Amino acid sequence: MEITVLGLMWLGLFIGGLPLLGWLLWWWNELWYVAPLKSQCLATGTKLPPGHMGFPLLGEMLSFLWYFKILRRPDEFINSKRRKYGDGVGMYRTHLFGSPSIMACFPSVNKFIFQSDDKLLLDWPQVDLMGPASLVAVHGKSHARLRSYVVNTINRPDALRRIALHVQPRMSHARLRSYVVNTINRPDALRRIALHVQPRMLTFENIGRLFASFEAGPLLDNMDNLFKGMIHGIRAYPINFPGTAYHHALQVVLLNFYMLNLTSHFTIFHLTAARSNIKLISYIRQCETHDLMDGLMQIRDEEGNKLIDQEVLDNIVSLVAAGYESTSLASMWALYYLSKFPNVLEKLREENMAISKNKKGDFLTSEDVSKMKYTNKVVEETIRMANIAAFVFRLAIKEVEYKGYKIPKDWKVIVWIRYIHTNPENFEDPMCFNPDRWNEPARPGTYQVFGGGSRICAGNMLARIQLALFLHHLSLGYKYPAGSPSALVHQNAD
Numbered sequence: 001m002e003i004t005v006l007g008l009m010w011l012g013l014f015i016g017g018l019p020l021l022g023w024l025l026w027w028w029n030e031l032w033y034v035a036p037l038k039s040q041c042l043a044t045g046t047k048l049p050p051g052h053m054g055f056p057l058l059g060e061m062l063s064f065l066w067y068f069k070i071l072r073r074p075d076e077f078i079n080s081k082r083r084k085y086g087d088g089v090g091m092y093r094t095h096l097f098g099s100p101s102i103m104a105c106f107p108s109v110n111k112f113i114f115q116s117d118d119k120l121l122l123d124w125p126q127v128d129l130m131g132p133a134s135l136v137a138v139h140g141k142s143h144a145r146l147r148s149y150v151v152n153t154i155n156r157p158d159a160l161r162r163i164a165l166h167v168q169p170r171m172s173h174a175r176l177r178s179y180v181v182n183t184i185n186r187p188d189a190l191r192r193i194a195l196h197v198q199p200r201m202l203t204f205e206n207i208g209r210l211f212a213s214f215e216a217g218p219l220l221d222n223m224d225n226l227f228k229g230m231i232h233g234i235r236a237y238p239i240n241f242p243g244t245a246y247h248h249a250l251q252v253v254l255l256n257f258y259m260l261n262l263t264s265h266f267t268i269f270h271l272t273a274a275r276s277n278i279k280l281i282s283y284i285r286q287c288e289t290h291d292l293m294d295g296l297m298q299i300r301d302e303e304g305n306k307l308i309d310q311e312v313l314d315n316i317v318s319l320v321a322a323g324y325e326s327t328s329l330a331s332m333w334a335l336y337y338l339s340k341f342p343n344v345l346e347k348l349r350e351e352n353m354a355i356s357k358n359k360k361g362d363f364l365t366s367e368d369v370s371k372m373k374y375t376n377k378v379v380e381e382t383i384r385m386a387n388i389a390a391f392v393f394r395l396a397i398k399e400v401e402y403k404g405y406k407i408p409k410d411w412k413v414i415v416w417i418r419y420i421h422t423n424p425e426n427f428e429d430p431m432c433f434n435p436d437r438w439n440e441p442a443r444p445g446t447y448q449v450f451g452g453g454s455r456i457c458a459g460n461m462l463a464r465i466q467l468a469l470f471l472h473h474l475s476l477g478y479k480y481p482a483g484s485p486s487a488l489v490h491q492n493a494d
């Protein structure tokens with residue numbers, strides 16, 4: 001009898017306590033992070049953006065992963081917030097990736113965040129991986145100074161003119177043609193296509209040569225593996241523990257620097273030797289024209305100052321990482337969309353065949369690319385739909401207010417860029433790949449693929465021109481009118 005009463009007591013506690021525990025866990029983060037801010041909000045007449053902070057430690061990660069990994073409709077995460085809390089100013093509070101955060105997803109609030117770089121600092125990728133003197137690691141005046149070197153070297157018309165000629169030999173290579181013919185036009189029985197493989201190899205060969213004069217061969221393959229390891233680490237949660245991707249990336253980054261250092265010393269050695277050797281001078285001139293590491297080493301600002309070695313190295317490593325991953329993913333997505341939309345491929349081919357006839361075998365110049373109207377629309381549409389930089393991250397080093405809403409100090413800000421491009425309020429039928437939508441420019445603020453403000457992508461024109469040239473050589477390589485629109489495409493980018 002005693003056992004039964006005790007048992008009943010435990011059962012009662014269990015039944016009564018479980019919901020209480022559940023309630024406590026559900027509201028824990030709200031009580032921990034939000035409740036202490038209420039009085040400050042009252043005093044300043046501001047409020048926190050609506051939302052929910054989720055469970056302790058996990059926050060809303062499970063819900064985030066549900067929409068991303070299971071439903072495969074990432075933007076539904078935002079739509080669920082809009083349904084629940086209304087639109088407001090396009091900001092919601094949450095707890096993701098281990099931090100209390102504000103998510104921003106409307107054009108005007110994103111723009112505000114991009115322009116508040118004195119209070120909202122760039123918070124990703126990790127400085128440990130990119131290097132302390134890299135563009136993403138510095139802020140304010142140091143950032144503006146360094147950025148002018150980088151942009152002049154890779155994103156201005158002069159640089160693009162050289163780069164355009166430099167990247168094409170590998171693009172027009174027979175391997176790309178045979179790859180396209182052999183994969184996209186495979187019979188239905190072999191419809192599984194690994195679209196990422198060739199664009200990745202091609203991009204790395206080009207970027208490796210462009211930035212540091214790496215020739216195809218074992219050194220380039222080695223560097224490719226090192227950069228892959230680094231990129232995995234950039235995407236991973238930063239836990240420095242043996243076995244984690246981040247830990248591995250920290251190791252390979254050191255090797256990257258070591259190998260690039262060798263190359264830079266090689267160049268410095270040649271520059272010194274060149275003074276007395278005319279043959280070497282012509283060799284160096286070639287390097288100067290083609291190798292961006294050389295470009296960064298030579299360039300001077302208005303006061304005649306050069307970058308120091310550490311700045312050159314850190315920036316070459318981060319530019320290779322930024323340029324490699326983004327360009328190869330964009331090329332992969334272009335292949336994917338062209339295989340799904342044969343009518344686009346047909347129009348692309350028409351334009352590029354006509355240009356190719358006029359060129360009589362010469363490579364395209366950057367001026368030719370600017371005249372390729374349809375190709376450039378395919379480029380923009382690919383970048384819009386691919387959403388390669390789906391989010392960017394900031395850290396509030398001071399409290400920030402936007403239209404009566406508060407972004408608390410030390411919280412993260414997640415700018416949900418991709419939502420702008422997949423929102424039907426900004427783009428009609430947004431999930432349809434339709435280059436013709438670019439007959440009219442996008443409404444102001446609704447196209448933020450390259451971010452904005454002082455941190456806007458330093459390689460945006462380089463990315464565009466590389467993709468246009470890739471499409472040119474790709475569309476000339478097609479021997480058949482179209483791939484199978486129903487093809488199963490293996491998109492794994494690893």
Ligand code: HEM
Binds near residue numbers: 135449460
């Ligand atoms: C389709 C291709 C690309 C996309 C979608 C893209 C997107 C972006 C975005 C959204 C940002 C802003 C990040 C932020 O605000 O936190 C950014 C920054 C940056 N990107 Fe790109 N990018 C692409 C290609 C490239 C290429 C080819 C390079 C160079 C080789 C490059 C180099 C950089 C650098 C250095 C920054 C940092 C700029 C700064 O902090 O001042 N990107 N990119």
